[in-house]
Amino acid sequence: MITKEVKIDDLTIKLHRKNIKNMYLRVLPPNGEIIISAPHFLPHEEIVNFVRDRKDWILKKQELIISNEINAPLKYKSGETHYLWGKEYTLQLVSKEDLKKTVVDYDKNIIYLPVPKRSRKETREKILNELYRKELKKAIPPVLEKCSKRVGKTPSEVKVRNMKNWGNCRYQDKRITLNLKLAKKDPICLEYVMIHELCHLIEFNHGKKFKKLMDIHCPEWKKIKKILNE
Ligand SMILES: [Zn+2]
Structure with a gap:
């Protein structure tokens, strides 16, 4: 069997040339890889036409595979x-x-x-x-220092937990708790959540005053919030 990668229009295809009579097309999980098995001496032109005739089907199939992958619950297995x-x-x-x-x-x-x-x-x-807990704990001190300076408030302590929300701030004892899954996200998200919680040391609720504080200390906060909740 001879395998090579070919481009047909904007599709990347793994082409297996084999000792077979007919041409076969497969689209495989997890990435929607396109594989074609074709007889050794079938002209390339015929493969191109074969793919073009089925392009709509290929794209649909890829979309389905990828959306299934995204929505599938994690199994924590090799290759995931x-x-x-x-x-x-x-x-x-x-x-x-x-x-x-x-x-x-x-x-x-x-x-x-x-x-x-x-x-x-x-x-x-x-x-x-x-691992996430360890990574987050390592990342927190410099981010805390930077954000505390910016907001002008210092918490009594910062804890890391597996929790539902991204962060939490207890006004009474000035303790901030952060979700360990922040380590999954772009580092900018940790900074954003840290600033958000620090702002709660000034303003308890999420009203107009709070949003103004966020605008001052983290001008890009709306954009980062979107990245965080993707
Ligand atoms: Zn809040």
């Missing part, structure tokens, strides 16, 4: 895409006996997750959450 600081990483499960702690390969964008044998989804999720 997860996010760290806004970048895509591929999850790679490794036996706990071979790897003691989670390792991130920032160049190859791989997260190596040490898991026990026959682990449950919830267990793997917990282990990945610990």
